[in-house]
Amino acid sequence: MSEDPRLETRRLARASLDRDDPTGWFENLYSAAAEGAAVVPWDRGTANPLLTEWFEASEPDGTGKTAIVVGAGTGWDAELVADRGYQTTAFDISPTAVETALRNHPGSKAHYVVADLLDQPAEWRHAFDLVVEIYTVQALPISLQPTAVPKVGELVGPGGTLVVIASARTEGQPDAEVEGPPWPLTRATIESFASAPDLRLIEINESPSPSDPTATRWRAEFLRD
Secondary structure (H helix, E strand, C coil), rough: CCCCHHHHHHHHHHHHHCCCCCCHHHHHHHHHCCCCCCCCCCCCCCCCCCHHHHHHHHHCCCCEEEEEEEEECCCHHHHHHHHHHCCEEEECCCCCHHHHHHHHHHCCCCEEEECCHHHHHHHHHHCCHHHEEEHHHHCCCCCHHHHHHHHHCCCEEEEEEEEEEEEECCCCCHHHCCCCCCEEECHHHHHHHHHCCCEEEEEEEECCCCCCCCCCEEEEEEEEE
């Protein structure tokens, strides 16, 4: 295993991209991690701190409401959402990620399923009171992000909330200079989650990464009218 898990992640992603399969590397990474041959860089064994902070500040009551966690990985964010009372669906394109989440969280109140953000079930359209998207869009090549962003927005139901957390790209950095994954998001890309006429940007913050003070993270909140 590489000393720097980011290098192994990029190697797997590059091999997948070279096969014209921009999402296949997720399963390859989670499978390698399950075998002890790789590390999932974003899996730190706890919910994302920026999501935890959002819940503490907003204090939403999930009783009787539905939520969906995009690209749920090994489930830590989904568990936080479910613990707040939401009937929670958590999906990932990687079957191994879903298997790992179920193993990590026996008896979970969340419902874990294998699904593709870019080809999601029709019944999910405008179906959820809370949508949580953390690091999924940025794990897709820049050329795919304009397709993925509205797919996230489609999940938000009437009166529902979307929370987006992502790495922030250095201001003015050209696409060609971004060596991913991840492919961090510009402010314009974050704002584009509100491209649907009835999905409004409520708040956007940029703050130091909890794990790397030299990098910054976006946290944005949107509301569907």
